[in-house]
Amino acid sequence: xxxxxxxxxxxxxxxxxxxxxxxxxxxxxxxxxxxxxxxxxxxxxxxxxxxxxxxxxxxxxxxxxxxxxxxxxxxxxxxxxxxxxxxxxxxxxxxxxxxxxxxxxxxxxxxxxxxxxxxxxxxxxxxxxxxxxxxxxxxxxxxxxxxxxxxxxxxxxxxxxxxxxxxxxxxxxxxxxxxxxxxxxxxxxxxxxxxxxxxxxxxxxxxxxxxxxxxxxxxxxxxxxxxxxxxxxxxxxxxxxxxxxxxxxxxxxxxxxxxxxxxxxxxxxxxxxxxxxxxxxxxxxxxxxxxxxxxxxxxxxxxx
Numbered sequence: 001x002x003x004x005x006x007x008x009x010x011x012x013x014x015x016x017x018x019x020x021x022x023x024x025x026x027x028x029x030x031x032x033x034x035x036x037x038x039x040x041x042x043x044x045x046x047x048x049x050x051x052x053x054x055x056x057x058x059x060x061x062x063x064x065x066x067x068x069x070x071x072x073x074x075x076x077x078x079x080x081x082x083x084x085x086x087x088x089x090x091x092x093x094x095x096x097x098x099x100x101x102x103x104x105x106x107x108x109x110x111x112x113x114x115x116x117x118x119x120x121x122x123x124x125x126x127x128x129x130x131x132x133x134x135x136x137x138x139x140x141x142x143x144x145x146x147x148x149x150x151x152x153x154x155x156x157x158x159x160x161x162x163x164x165x166x167x168x169x170x171x172x173x174x175x176x177x178x179x180x181x182x183x184x185x186x187x188x189x190x191x192x193x194x195x196x197x198x199x200x201x202x203x204x205x206x207x208x209x210x211x212x213x214x215x216x217x218x219x220x221x222x223x224x225x226x227x228x229x230x231x232x233x234x235x236x237x238x239x240x241x242x243x244x245x246x247x248x249x250x251x252x253x254x255x256x257x258x259x260x261x262x263x264x265x266x267x268x269x270x271x272x273x274x275x276x277x278x279x280x281x282x283x284x285x286x287x288x289x290x291x292x293x294x295x296x297x298x299x300x301x302x303x304x
Contacts, residue, residue, distance in 0.1 A: 029291035030085065030288045030295075031082075033288045034284045036071065037280045037281065038140075038144075038280075038281075038284060039070050040054060040057045040070070042141045042241055042277070043277075044276050044277030044280070045238050045276055046141070048273070053279075083136075085129075087128050087132060091121075092121055092125040095124050099111060099120075103117075110210075112200055112204075119190070121196075122191055123186070125192060126185050126186075126187060126191075129188065133180065133184060134176070134177045135173045137244065138176065140157075142160055142244065143157065143160060175243060175248075176244040179236055179240035179261075180240055183233050186232065187232070187237075188229065190225075190233070191225045191289075194224050194227075194228035195224070195293060198224060211297075218290075218293050219290035219293070222290040223286040223289055226284075226286065227285050229289075230285050231282075234281065235274035236258075238276065242254075242255060242265070243258065262274075
């Protein structure tokens with residue numbers, strides 16, 4: 001990937017490799033920083049009767065599972081999120097270059113895209129990402145909410161995948177995928193729109209190249225991107241989490257699709273049910289997404 005404000009003269013295949021490697025660095029940073037917040041968020045979304053609030057969820061997680069409870073299911077996202085973020089940045093950078101050609105941007109200049117183009121580029125990245133993020137998040141949330149010790153239904157991510165696939169095939173692995181697609185499309189549209197728009201504005205006003213932006217600014221803009229994503233897509237994420245932790249059949253199954261889930265949340269919990277767990281989610285948005293973009297941008301600077 002060539003930095004904005006610098007010539008785009010790298011070979012296409014090598015540029016894609018660099019985008020993937022840098023995206024993996026960002027993904028690993030995101031998981032290590034954000035996993036404890038995500039565990040609390042998922043538990044509050046899917047087990048509303050167990051927790052009175054964020055701090056109650058934190059206390060009970062420590063009490064029942066120790067500090068290791070915050071990192072339940074981390075193996076899956078470390079591998080999966082690294083791949084997901086690689087896909088996100090690979091597709092995003094490709095779409096930026098594509099829109100640049102549509103806009104008639106000279107080959108030796110980085111494209112400056114309109115807000116709608118940035119949104120669609122991010123949405124495309126989200127859709128591509130959903131192929132991996134759907135099953136990765138499904139396995140992660142099931143591991144996050146299960147009991148510890150002998151009462152645990154799954155021994156780990158591989159055991160979880162095997163049991164779900166044996167019982168329900170690919171449809172079981174991709175449980176809640178319609179909700180995932182909607183969240184990824186709009187969420188990442190807003191995510192990359194916020195980040196790239198802030199970067200473009202700063203570069204235009206200061207005359208600096210992308211590689212010259214300070215780490216503090218990158219972190220700040222990554223935080224803004226996280227807030228833009230989650231404040232606009234959280235309700236569909238709540239639906240996704242409930243579908244992905246629901247029983248598969250019989251009396252254990254509560255929901256029969258995203259619309260049925262939405263209706264039952266509204267009837268049983270009201271509007272607040274769509275926003276349960278948003279506090280740890282937004283607390284996570286700052287460090288996790290700041291770390292994601294810092295990891296990506298720093299990796300790209302070293303990769304050249």
